[in-house]
Amino acid sequence: MSVTPPPPSDVVHSEAFLRLLMRRQLKLSVACAAAFLIVLLGLPLANYYAPELMATRVAGFTLTWLVLGVLFFPAVWVISWIFIRRSIHLEKNEVGQVNQQREGRA
């Protein structure tokens, strides 16, 4: 197959760095996904257990129609905006950290 990987001399290639990296990013993604899934999977449950409440009329719309047909989209924008900001920040931190450690060794 392919060559054996070089010995993990550099901090970037260490097992610890990879674990830290993946855990941090996965944590952010899972947190954002959880916020999104609570709304997405919660709405059918609300429709199921509180049909009268969800059928309340708001300016002609039923409450559940207003949430799903209109308000859902801005909510998703907010989640993705937060995710993008945080993940850019996270990457900058990681790069900064690695550069610092590399300089420290040199």
Next chain:
Amino acid sequence: MSVLAFFGGVDPWIFAFSFITVVVTVWMGFRSAKQTRTTSDYFVAGRSVSVGWNASAISGEYLSAASFMGVAGMVMSSGYDALWYPVCYACGYLFLLLFIAGPLRRFGAYTIPDFAEGRFDSPLFRKIAVCFVLFIGFFYTMPQMKGAGTTLAYIFPGMPYWGGVVLVGAVITLNVALGGMKGITLVQAFQYWIKMFAISVPIFVLMAVYGSYGSHLGANDGRITPGAEVPAVVQTVGEDVQREPLATRAPADKGWISPFGPLTTKAAKAAGLSDEEARPYSLLYTYSLIIALVCGTAGLPHILVRFYTNPDGVAAKRTTMWVMILIGIFYVFPPVFGVMGRNLLPELYAATGAKGTDKVVLELPRVLNSGGGIWGSILSGITCAGAFAAFMSTFSGLLVSMTGALAHDVYGRILKPGATPAERMRMFKISAVVIGAIAIVLGAQVEQLQINFMVGQAFAIAAASYFPLLFMSVWWRGMTMTGAATGMLGGGLAALACTTVINLSDLKMIDLTAFWAANPLLRILCEQPAIWTVPLAIVLMIVVSKATATTTPEDIRMKMLVLHAPEDLGLKQEYIQEHTAGAGH
């Protein structure tokens, strides 16, 4: 004489707008194709343009006939439950962004087969992944063909449904075979703005004349019942809304506007269950539909490619943000057509196939003509132009990726690895014609199926095959080639089998009515299989990977680093150098 008869009943405005869209699209495709010759040009095209253009292009490629025509038609026929489609089409993109887009972009895999090969060092796995490009592709082309047939049958009232399918299919296939209409950023971006303009402007005019979105929904309060003879004016939220008599086949107001309506209760109702008994079945149906649509977005073959036309990671993320906004705004409008169509154009309920609710977007603006004048025709011409933009861009995008899969992977790598460039070029043209012809034949069969429903099926197959593959390979290093392949094939083929059975039975090619009536649960699990096929695929992947743990790629840590470390660390370059130096496959 016969030509005159053919053009009889054709509205000149509608014809003119549609014709101009087709000609401009074909012309732009050819012009751009001349300027970009190599594959890398094709992929890099987006790198010279701004975030705004690129986001428009991605959105333009994403919004197909299902989004443009199907959503409105399904909201009109099924009501609230159909709203899950536009919402999940948009939200699926968020899932893609959270879990898959970033790592895949860093890995530099442009397509799913590229990724499959790179992640597992296995050309064999690439071939398996390619087969699914074709399966999902065909399921996704059928609704585009239905959109084409429906639109042409509307523009030329004398034309049969299959005539439109053959005509549009042939034009696009020829175009792709001759080298035009590749996924050029400019053309796709232009098509997004046509679609956005075409879906929003008529709605604003209609709302100004006939009352707002809210008041039209408010008018559905049970005062008009299906089968009533006379039109009525219904007063809601301070506005009067005109309602035409509802056809007997239309669902009643309460079931239509509330969750768990006709779409999700159909199977349980066919089994003779009461409203209360049917509710758990509807909930199950709804969840399965949500899973299929949200997970399936990540696996559509023509979507991921577009993600990489960005100069760097930050621009890619900004682009995605704009894509979410652009498609989100778009998806607010199609349901409005469905709601107003129910009140103003209920005669569509009585018809089926190409004359049914799937054409509400095209026909609704014409009600403005009843007050005299030509504005209705002009606006209807604009929505027809949007419909053309929708199915032409999606069909040609799919045709290019499917033809590429067949010519490059199946022929160039499996059947005849030593083919010369000239042979490959010829094969690309032959493949385009073969795939186009199959798509036309399949498309001609599906007049009775709803556009949106068919797209949902393509999503369900993608959700059970590509989504688990991408998600698990990116986040779990223990994944092996055998595990990935077993899971993808297991989940994907199960979903494929279910959807095929459902389609054959809905098209009355096999008769399962009695069986479905006796087993409503099986019918739902077959019609919306994602709720069990996605977990099945993931479980298979984990179990088989554990069993074959010795075969994980040796340089898995490096691969995971390339997938997850920030691009600024430059690991990708290092990986490529090592890889080309080491193995020679």
